[in-house]
Amino acid sequence: MRWSDFYLFTTREDPADAEVVSHRLMVRSGMLRKLAAGIYTYQPLGWRSMRKLMEIVRRELEVAGCVELSMPAVQPAELWQESGRWQKYGKELLRFEDRHQRGFCFGPTHEEVITDLVRRDVSSYRQLPLSLFQIQTKFRDEIRPRFGLMRGREFLMKDAYSFHADGDSLDEAYRALHDAYVRIFEACELDYIVVEADSGTIGGSSSHEFMVLADTGEDAVLFCKGSGYAANVEKATTRLAPPPPLPALEEPEAVDTPDAGSIGAVTKLLGVEPAQTVKTLVYESDKGFFAVAIRGDRTINEIKLKNVTDSLWIQLAEAPEVERLTGAALGYAGPCGLPDEVQLLVDESAAALQSFVCGANRTEVHLRGVQWQRDVGRSRTVDVLLAEPGDPCPRSGQALEGCRGIEVGHIFKLGTVYSSAMGCTFADENGQEQPMEMGCYGLGIGRTVAAAIEQNHDDDGISWPLPLAPFTVLLAALNPKDEAVVRTAEELYEQLRRAGHDVLYDDRDERPGVKFKDADLIGIPVRVVVGARSLEAGGVEFSLRSDREKRIVAVDELLAEVGAVVGGSSRV
RNA sequence: CGGGGCGUAGCUCAGCCUGGUAGAGCGCACGGUUCGGGACCGUGAGGCCGGAGGUUCAAAUCCUCUCGCCCCGACCA
Structure with a gap:
């Protein structure tokens, strides 16, 4: 591709509304342009990287036995009412009506549509298992879109769904998709980990996330090198060592604790450790009020809390409500x-x-020597603890380490949640009707490309991993008025193209400085510069964006040099 | 939804506090000098100062309302 024919306009200045590196660099390099909050145009350069990733994804999913299809972006409300998510999904679901006042939504995901499709086509265990996927535009009306492609509202996602006669078959597909994801992220040369995850509104049992490691990641991850345990903090568990026990008392003792409405103040006043106390927080939810008692030094994980209470929403109750309920x-x-x-x-x-210290439900009074069995009424023991770095690994007991990650893939075992709700059934060997076991497997296309930039950039711009690079070779003719330079560059351009390389030929009438700066910005892995100076030195200048070490290569050896780095054809 | 911030030329911003009728740099066009790391000189085009209302002799500037965008939080494949 000749630059002069291509649609590629870089900018010198950072966009005012971009915060994270990937967003900034994608805008500056002419890959991405915002149309509205969380809604972007992929300009040609950006689209090429997306296409590279999509081809890798298609290849590996087909290896895993998935078949591609394409479903509508606009979906009728009835399907969502049938699955129950029309109510459950909240404001993120973009709803609208057509001219006949029929309800529709813009699909944020496609469980309903695919389940509807399969229930119409499939009726026997003999037709199972099935795995289908699509790469398609989704819309989620996020509360707060941010960070460019990392959290857009409209975004490209690969979503796959599998259907099975039994759990073993689901396990098999789940593993196959897991392995396909591993191959995909390996192929993209990304640094990632697989973690246990919360399954969110999608529902279902088992769930793993693929996290590309990056400090700007929105998710916190805990992991243990010893045992291989890794989990999203939303889900992570630990095995806390108990604190030194407090002496048991015959009965709870009320102590005046003026001005000690916090764990810090109470422990200071009573001379105990925060871990020896219990703090109680009152939550309000669609399932009523909950008082949650947790060790005084720890934090409640509200995701876990939402799950154990089976609530749609849950939040700390307002002060007046708390005072009314606790009387304090x-x-x-x-x-x-x-x-x-x-x-x-x-x-x-x-x-x-x-035996512990806790609030007395009386203003400025705490109790000490409280024991669960003896002093506290009916309660339910749950895990709603927010695990933290340094906590013991639930498997090995070693200290957990923390890092941040960008969630680029998420796989779930849905079980029969959707198939039961929507009557997606099959006849088993005995002719008995059964709901299908289902799995679903998402992979963010734009987010993965953005994650690749987060992981591969420097002060001057992007440094693409070869597999996701929009072009693999950048050929720059430095002085387009120098006949020898132009002749050599044109000839090399033809050679590289004929050899099947994805080459961007910078034939613009620009000063060398501009060309170099642009080259660094857009980050094509292999750079070939033809200039009067290089020709004098006996050839063309060859360098890699990753190390930028330059050397002169004879014109007739260039093809071999490029081939050695890039391998064979790499065109999209 | 709560808190904070910003909307002025294609882009990045100054001007606003203290009202007097629009600026810079980059980009763009033309001419010249340059030509291996975002050149220089000259000339020029380009703005309903987000929108509506109000105060005032006079509003980019002050007030009210609105819309959009960004950041923090809650939320989320």
Whole structure:
């Protein structure tokens, strides 16, 4: 491709509204342009990288036995009402009506559509298992789109769905997709880890996320090198060591604790460790009020809390509400003697304490020597603890390490959640009707490309991993008025093209400095510069974006040099 | 939705506090000098100062309302 024929316009200045590197560089390099919040045009250069990734994804999914199809972006409300998600999905689901006032939404995901398709076509165990995928534009009306392609509203996603007669078959497909994802991210040369994940509104049992490691990642991950355990903090568990026990008392003792509405103040006043106390927080949800008791030094994981309470939404109750329910000022809530309308949940970390200090549900009073069995009413023990770096690994007991990641892939075992709700059934060997076991497997196309930039850039611009580079070779003719330079460059351009290389030929009438700066910015892996100076030195200048070490290569050896780095043809 | 910030030329921004009728750099066009790391000189085009209302002799500037965008939080494949 000749630059002069291509559609590629770089900018010198950073865009005012871009924060993270990938967003900034994609805009500056002419890959991406915002149309509205979270909605972008992929300019030709950006689209080429997306296409490279899509080809890798297609290749590996087909190896894993998936078949490509394409489903509508606009979906009828009835399907979503049938699965129950028309109510459940919230404001992220972009809903609208057609001219006949029929309800529609712009698909944020396609479980309903695919389940509807398969239930119409498939009726026997003999037709199973099946795996289908598409690469398609989704829309989620995110509360806060940000970071360019990392969290857009409209975005490209590869989504795959599998259908099975039994759980073993689902396990098999799940593993096959897992392995395909591994091959995809390996092929992209990305640094990533696979973590256990919360399954969110999609629902279902088992779930793993593929995280590209990056400090700008939106997700926090905990992992243990010893055991291989790795989980999103939303999901991560730990095995906390109990604190030194406090002496048992005959009965709880009320202590005046003026101005001690926080764990810090209470522990100071009573001379105990935060870990020897229990703090109680009151939550409000669509399932009513919950008091959550957790060890005083720890934080509640609200994702886990939402899951264990099976609620659509849950949030800390407002102060007046808390005061009404506990009969005490904020900061003095405790597990003893709560009204019936409040359900008590006790985190395992708190349940493990034999004798502890907690709020008395009386303003400026705490209790000490409280014991669960003896002093606290009906409660449910749950895991709602936010695990933190340094906590013991649930498998090996070694300290967990923390890092941040960009979620680029997420795979779920859905079980029969959708097939049951929507009557996607088959006849088994005995002629009995059964709901199909389902899996679903997402992979963010734009997000992966953005993640690749987060991981591969420097102060001057992008440094593409070869497989995702929009072009693999940049050929620059430095002085387009110098006949020898132009002749050599044109000849090399033809040679490289004929050899099947994806070559961008910078034939613009620009000063050398501009060409070099642009070359660094757009980050094509292999750079070949033809200039009067290089010709004098006996050839053309050859360098890699990754190290930028330049050397002169004879014109007739260039093809071999490029081939040695790039391999064979790489065109999209 | 809560908190904070920003909307002025294609882009990045100054001007606003203290009202007097529009600026810079980059980019663009033309001419000249340059030509291996975002050149220089000259000339020029380009703005309903996000929108609506108000105050005022006079509003980019002050007030009210609105729309859009960004950041933090809650939320999310």
